[in-house]
Amino acid sequence: MSDLPKSVRIHDEGPREGFQIEPKAISTAEKVQLIEALAETGLKQIDALALVNPKRVPGWADADEVARLIRKRPGVRYTGLWLNMKGLERAATLPVDIVGVIRLTASETFCIRNTNRNIAQTMDEQRQWLAFYRQHNIPLEWGYIMTSFGCNYEGLIAPEKVVSMVGDILGLADEFGFPLKGVVFADTVGMGTPLSVQRLIGMVRSKWPELQIGTHLHDTRGTGMANAAAALGLGASQFDTTVGGLGGCPFAASKGAAGNICTEDFVYMCEEMGISTGVDLPKLIECAKMAEAIVGHPLPGKVMKAGIRPRTTIG
Amino acid sequence: MSDLPKSVRIHDEGPREGFQIEPKAISTAEKVQLIEALAETGLKQIDALALVNPKRVPGWADADEVARLIRKRPGVRYTGLWLNMKGLERAATLPVDIVGVIRLTASETFCIRNTNRNIAQTMDEQRQWLAFYRQHNIPLEWGYIMTSFGCNYEGLIAPEKVVSMVGDILGLADEFGFPLKGVVFADTVGMGTPLSVQRLIGMVRSKWPELQIGTHLHDTRGTGMANAAAALGLGASQFDTTVGGLGGCPFAASKGAAGNICTEDFVYMCEEMGISTGVDLPKLIECAKMAEAIVGHPLPGKVMKAGIRPRTTIG
Numbered sequence: 289m290s291d292l293p294k295s296v297r298i299h300d301e302g303p304r305e306g307f308q309i310e311p312k313a314i315s316t317a318e319k320v321q322l323i324e325a326l327a328e329t330g331l332k333q334i335d336a337l338a339l340v341n342p343k344r345v346p347g348w349a350d351a352d353e354v355a356r357l358i359r360k361r362p363g364v365r366y367t368g369l370w371l372n373m374k375g376l377e378r379a380a381t382l383p384v385d386i387v388g389v390i391r392l393t394a395s396e397t398f399c400i401r402n403t404n405r406n407i408a409q410t411m412d413e414q415r416q417w418l419a420f421y422r423q424h425n426i427p428l429e430w431g432y433i434m435t436s437f438g439c440n441y442e443g444l445i446a447p448e449k450v451v452s453m454v455g456d457i458l459g460l461a462d463e464f465g466f467p468l469k470g471v472v473f474a475d476t477v478g479m480g481t482p483l484s485v486q487r488l489i490g491m492v493r494s495k496w497p498e499l500q501i502g503t504h505l506h507d508t509r510g511t512g513m514a515n516a517a518a519a520l521g522l523g524a525s526q527f528d529t530t531v532g533g534l535g536g537c538p539f540a541a542s543k544g545a546a547g548n549i550c551t552e553d554f555v556y557m558c559e560e561m562g563i564s565t566g567v568d569l570p571k572l573i574e575c576a577k578m579a580e581a582i583v584g585h586p587l588p589g590k591v592m593k594a595g596i597r598p599r600t601t602i603g
Numbered sequence: 604m605s606d607l608p609k610s611v612r613i614h615d616e617g618p619r620e621g622f623q624i625e626p627k628a629i630s631t632a633e634k635v636q637l638i639e640a641l642a643e644t645g646l647k648q649i650d651a652l653a654l655v656n657p658k659r660v661p662g663w664a665d666a667d668e669v670a671r672l673i674r675k676r677p678g679v680r681y682t683g684l685w686l687n688m689k690g691l692e693r694a695a696t697l698p699v700d701i702v703g704v705i706r707l708t709a710s711e712t713f714c715i716r717n718t719n720r721n722i723a724q725t726m727d728e729q730r731q732w733l734a735f736y737r738q739h740n741i742p743l744e745w746g747y748i749m750t751s752f753g754c755n756y757e758g759l760i761a762p763e764k765v766v767s768m769v770g771d772i773l774g775l776a777d778e779f780g781f782p783l784k785g786v787v788f789a790d791t792v793g794m795g796t797p798l799s800v801q802r803l804i805g806m807v808r809s810k811w812p813e814l815q816i817g818t819h820l821h822d823t824r825g826t827g828m829a830n831a832a833a834a835l836g837l838g839a840s841q842f843d844t845t846v847g848g849l850g851g852c853p854f855a856a857s858k859g860a861a862g863n864i865c866t867e868d869f870v871y872m873c874e875e876m877g878i879s880t881g882v883d884l885p886k887l888i889e890c891a892k893m894a895e896a897i898v899g900h901p902l903p904g905k906v907m908k909a910g911i912r913p914r915t916t917i918g
Contacts, residue, residue: 292798440912440913441913443912443913478905478909481872481875481876482829482832482835482836482872482876483875483876483877484875484876507905508905508909509868509871509872509906509911509912510828510865510868510869510871510872510904511828511868511871511872511875512828513825513826513827513829514828514829514831514832514872516829517797517826517829517832518832520797521797546905546909550825553824553825553826554825556824556825557796557797557824557825557826557829560796560798560799560826561796561797561798561799562798586901588903589825590793590822590823590824590861591824591825593861594793594823594824594861596824597753597755597758597759597794597824598755598756598758
């Protein structure tokens with residue numbers, strides 16, 4: 289815990305991650321209701337919807353409608369996920385916030401199965417995105433690396449491969465004259481451990497100390513919060529999480545694919561360690577309960593069940 | 604992760620912790636079945652039953668019968684929990700392994716509500732236990748400190764108070780001429796964070812570097828595995844866990860009282876970090892599924908749902 293940040297930025301990806309995988313059909317109104325409630329908690333960025341092929345992700349067939357219906361709260365960014373140029377162009381037609389990102393996948397096999405493109409083709413696709421950002425005056429912010437710790441097809445991914453991919457991302461940014469804010473390591477199928485998180489972030493920080501570090505951690509094998517704590521201990525300051533622990537990746541080919549780490553549990557842990565999140569935890573717990581009511585089954589979040597600890601002084 | 608141990612000892616407390624809280628009546632045969640299956644996984648100690656007042660914990664009214672029915676596997680210790688002299692004397696009449704422990708509670712309020720004795724009275728009770736150990740040639744092993752990080756009545760507990768209590772435990776051991784193997788910090792109601800775990804263990808290690816460190820962590824607010832990882836990073840080598848994440852504390856006065864960290868998730872995390880557990884993970888996952896079938900509702904364990912990762916080489 290040598291280098292804990294003073295504050296963190298939390299992106300709630302609950303609506304986007306959660307509603308793409310639920311077996312039950314979630315109504316457009318319910319999606320909008322949760323997104324609007326999340327925006328009242330102090331969260332500054334909500335990944336609200338997925339702009340992907342409705343044949344592959346029927347849960348997001350109504351993404352355009354959701355984007356148009358959300359009553360926007362000033363100061364909050366409402367983003368959508370896209371995985372190809374078609375999705376990015378679709379995003380540009382909608383009232384959502386386009387955050388400039390580069391998305392690569394460390395596992396070639398996962399990349400091909402998830403996007404129908406290999407890594408080299410994905411690099412070329414990213415150049416189209418970057419040209420689009422340049423053309424539309426969208427600043428580049430983050431480089432995302434999916435399957436940064438492993439995938440179901442290739443097993444563990446060597447940290448050297450991911451470090452090399454950070455170099456690729458910086459190269460791509462440079463080609464288009466963009467500075468890069470930082471990199472987000474996604475443990476897409478939950479194969480990281482506190483030790484592998486620490487190793488990878490340590491290697492990246494020693495090579496590029498100016499880069500900010502983020503994580504996107506699925507809790508597939510119970511290590512999510514431990515991995516997040518390890519990342520915090522090395523100064524990571526941006527975290528993708530999902531309210532209630534909603535979600536899972538429909539492409540992960542893993543029957544136990546779990547959601548991201550739970551937003552309110554992560555907020556609780558941060559605040560208890562003196563790390564400011566800017567989030568109103570009781571309001572967020574109400575959102576988690578709302579999410580549970582919407583999906584109609586128990587969510588894995590713990591703080592929503594136990595409540596926050598009594599606010600007595602240390603005795 | 605500067606001081607990870609090469610190996611850890613894991614005590615599965617699933618039967619004892621789990622079956623004391625389940626609303627459904629669990630048959631004696633089912634309890635024995637799970638205990639015997641756990642003993643086949645490589646676990647060397649199983650907290651099999653609770654020798655407590657059946658009026659307060661009706662789930663363990665059949666503890667004596669369970670103790671007598673288990674077919675014991677050589678090299679495995681089968682322990683029972685007692686909270687007072689009566690329970691210890693009962694344990695001595697049964698075919699269970701009596702592991703000499705001192706049990707104190709850092710929160711005076713919790714101590715009174717949980718055991719009807721304050722801390723000073725508990726110290727006197729411990730002297731009776733120690734005299735009993737001396738008389739029956741039972742070596743003292745561990746000092747347990749319940750509510751080491753906080754409790755629902757008093758909120759957070761200052762680490763200085765817990766460090767002072769470690770001193771009390773060493774004093775008690777010394778009164779009876781016993782060496783002490785180590786101390787186990789119990790986060791009875793899940794109020795610890797990786798930072799508070801690190802602070803407390805750091806303080807104890809710098810004062811008594813020869814003491815071994817253990818933890819007993821309830822995952823009430825989602826920080827359990829992160830806390831365990833923090834303890835591992837400071838060399839902690841003994842962990843109480845429950846298969847499938849069974850259990851919860853019926854005295855915790857918290858509606859969301861959760862079980863301990865999940866044995867198979869913890870085994871997975873350790874082995875993935877190169878820490879040997881001696882446990883056969885696939886066999887343990889079968890035990891978690893058995894536990895889930897016995898209690899008749901989903902358990903929080905993750906690895907039992909996702910499975911272990913593919914055993915491919917790092918690529």
